[in-house]
Amino acid sequence: MENDLEIDPQRASLEQAIALLKPLRQHRQARAERQQREAQQTLENSHEQLQYVEARLTRQTEEQHARRAQLASQHLQQCMGFEEVGRWHDRERRMLDHLATLRHEVHQQQALLEAHQVQLQQASNQARQAQRAVEKLACLTEALNDES
Template sequence: MRRYNIPEESVSLRDPAEEELEKAIKLLKPIRQHRMLMAERQAGREKRRLAELRTIEERAQTAYQQAREELPGKRRDLAAEYQDNKIPLESLDQWKGRETRLVEDVQDQYQEARVKKKEADEQEQRLEKARQEVMRQQREAERMKFMEEELNG
């Protein structure tokens, strides 16, 4: 009868499926950790961008408020130029054009403020999605860690 020397290292008491699972976990764990890190970085970028957009929105809103508050005074100043004077029709058209531009400027400021608010709101939604992705990646990494701990006993 022949005796074979089988090194103890090659004799495994574990189920082959467990060994395959362990290999898969060792392969996937760093990938999951990397994805989690990338999701966290993306969420940080989205958060910083939201802060920038909220600042821009605030400036646009302030500019609109200021333009709206200044409009009555500018209209009075414009009216004072032509008050108590006989003015030719051409000057009246110029006056009307100047007053129209004043109102249009306020409307433009209002539109700009609305656009900036919309951009900031959309960015806030992107930030929320990024935060959800971070949470999802964290759960995946935790699952991988749990599976590894269960496998290793």
């Protein structure tokens, strides 16, 4: 009878450890889930920004082709002075430089998007691990309660 009333010190120690770990692991899980949501939002924003920059590049490329065609048709079969050829060349160069800048911006956005995808994957993995840790404690608690 006396043995039934005695508390197993190992069990008490385990219950105390679980009581300490449970809020910590729940906090880690909540933080990991929050980081995952933030990473998802960042990825979505990055994707939208990439689409915007790509559309801008497409639009600017089309405009550049139209300007080039317009300039060519304006000066078709005309004698042009050296200065006018220089101005035409300068306009062409500025348009091409602008397109190169936009292409570079697209590449930067693509790299940023890939980095955000990696961050989201890492955040998802951390959230899953944190959830598993909380579930393990819940199973351990349930097993201890079933023993009593």
